[in-house]
Amino acid sequence: MRALILVMDSVGIGAAPDAVNYGDEGANTVGHVADACMAGHADSPQREGRLRVPNLVALGLGEACHLATGRVPPGLDGRVQLARYGCASEISWGKDTPSGHWEIAGVPVAFDWGYFPKIQPCFPRDLVEKLCELAGLPGILGNCHASGTDIISEFGERHMRSGEPICYTSADSVFQIAAHEETFGLERLYEVCTIARRLVDPLNIGRVIARPFVGSNAHDFKRTSHRRDFSVPPPERTILDLAQLSGRDIVTIGKIDDIFAHRGTGRNLRGDGNAALFDATLDGLASLAEGGLLFANFIDFDTLYGHRRDVAGYAAALEAFDVRLPELLNRLRSDDLLIITADHGCDPTWSGTDHTREQVPILAQTAQSMSPIGRRAGFADIGATVARHLDLPAPLHGAHF
Numbered sequence: 001m002r003a004l005i006l007v008m009d010s011v012g013i014g015a016a017p018d019a020v021n022y023g024d025e026g027a028n029t030v031g032h033v034a035d036a037c038m039a040g041h042a043d044s045p046q047r048e049g050r051l052r053v054p055n056l057v058a059l060g061l062g063e064a065c066h067l068a069t070g071r072v073p074p075g076l077d078g079r080v081q082l083a084r085y086g087c088a089s090e091i092s093w094g095k096d097t098p099s100g101h102w103e104i105a106g107v108p109v110a111f112d113w114g115y116f117p118k119i120q121p122c123f124p125r126d127l128v129e130k131l132c133e134l135a136g137l138p139g140i141l142g143n144c145h146a147s148g149t150d151i152i153s154e155f156g157e158r159h160m161r162s163g164e165p166i167c168y169t170s171a172d173s174v175f176q177i178a179a180h181e182e183t184f185g186l187e188r189l190y191e192v193c194t195i196a197r198r199l200v201d202p203l204n205i206g207r208v209i210a211r212p213f214v215g216s217n218a219h220d221f222k223r224t225s226h227r228r229d230f231s232v233p234p235p236e237r238t239i240l241d242l243a244q245l246s247g248r249d250i251v252t253i254g255k256i257d258d259i260f261a262h263r264g265t266g267r268n269l270r271g272d273g274n275a276a277l278f279d280a281t282l283d284g285l286a287s288l289a290e291g292g293l294l295f296a297n298f299i300d301f302d303t304l305y306g307h308r309r310d311v312a313g314y315a316a317a318l319e320a321f322d323v324r325l326p327e328l329l330n331r332l333r334s335d336d337l338l339i340i341t342a343d344h345g346c347d348p349t350w351s352g353t354d355h356t357r358e359q360v361p362i363l364a365q366t367a368q369s370m371s372p373i374g375r376r377a378g379f380a381d382i383g384a385t386v387a388r389h390l391d392l393p394a395p396l397h398g399a400h401f
């Protein structure tokens with residue numbers, strides 16, 4: 001008996017009931033990607049035509065969309081093998097990655113994060129001064145809200161000449177630092193981030209993110225997989241903590257260990273991109289002991305396609321993920337529990353480049369008996385269900401299905 005949680009980062013299935021408060025009323029990541037595919041607007045050398053995700057459909061993705069919005073997106077109709085699908089809206093106020101993941105793991109974020117205002121400069125002057133002084137920097141570039149790829153095109157060359165790191169933020173509670181892996185140095189970037197982490201603690205900022213890149217000019221800069229997130233730890237015990245306290249085997253895939261500030265994250269397996277992360281998931285499962293927990297994040301949907309508003313890329317990523325699913329399903333034992341879900345939306349047809357406040361799918365696969373999932377008021381029901389399946393102490397939040 002083992003449990004697996006796979007988070008398809010940003011794969012939302014329709015506006016949350018409170019989306020209007022975020023300017024996201026009508027956002028729908030999967031729905032709008034499927035619409036664009038059906039309309040022939042998401043054709044590319046990688047894919048064409050309607051969205052083809054038969055394995056996710058068999059697990060109930062289309063029906064979960066129907067529960068969330070009242071319609072099955074085009075191409076997502078089809079037979080569901082087991083009626084173990086549902087949808088959930090988020091309790092935490094933030095539509096960011098840590099809030100979503102912590103809530104999935106049983107800890108909704110009951111406080112508001114600090115955010116940097118959408119003005120320029122966006123960072124307080126004393127914060128920048130302290131950072132430059134403590135890290136020995138000649139200054140910083142950026143100091144604004146930005147898309148991470150746009151801002152390295154804009155300032156990357158100047159950064160390579162001056163040694164000033166590029167600092168920016170977004171609608172999330174983040175202080176992001178982009179720097180060239182070779183001219184600035186990866187370890188040096190991590191050092192600067194560690195100093196920044198300490199300085200933004202009093203401002204309640206969720207994450208400092210190192211954004212290393214390579215290349216020689218504005219046209220060929222490319223971010224690398226050496227990104228690192230410096231998160232604050234969750235305020236209460238997550239299911240990872242509960243599993244650790246019970247002496248269970250824990251395998252985390254991708255950025256899960258950063259998101260949980262390395263607490264209870266067990267053996268961490270990394271991979272550059274969704275395909276490598278899927279390989280790592282299969283490896284992790286092969287070595288996962290009885291009673292163990294595997295927790296995986298698939299980042300590409302969000303970082304490469306959602307934030308970049310790349311609809312065809314998003315569709316291709318969903319299809320590529322879907323194609324791999326049978327490999328995982330075939331390796332599950334009948335008493336294992338697999339839950340596939342998401343942490344927020346990032347509708348690639350939406351304005352701006354930020355996340356969208358959406359409901360998420362819950363697709364469960366197990367031979368164990370389970371009540372219908374339906375519409376859940378909180379992602380923490382996932383954590384509660386996993387805890388029950390693994391016979392761990394119940395987390396403080398959430399009700400199992």
Ligand SMILES: O=P(O)(O)O[C@H]1O[C@H](CO)[C@@H](O)[C@H]1O
Nearest residue numbers: 146147148149170172174307
């Ligand atoms: O535009 P990039 O750098 O990808 O930034 C995005 O990634 C951050 C962390 O996931 C988000 O806050 C969003 O701003």
Ligand SMILES: [Mn+2]
Nearest residue numbers: 009010097343
């Ligand atoms: Mn995310």
Ligand SMILES: [Mn+2]
Nearest residue numbers: 302303307355
């Ligand atoms: Mn994101």
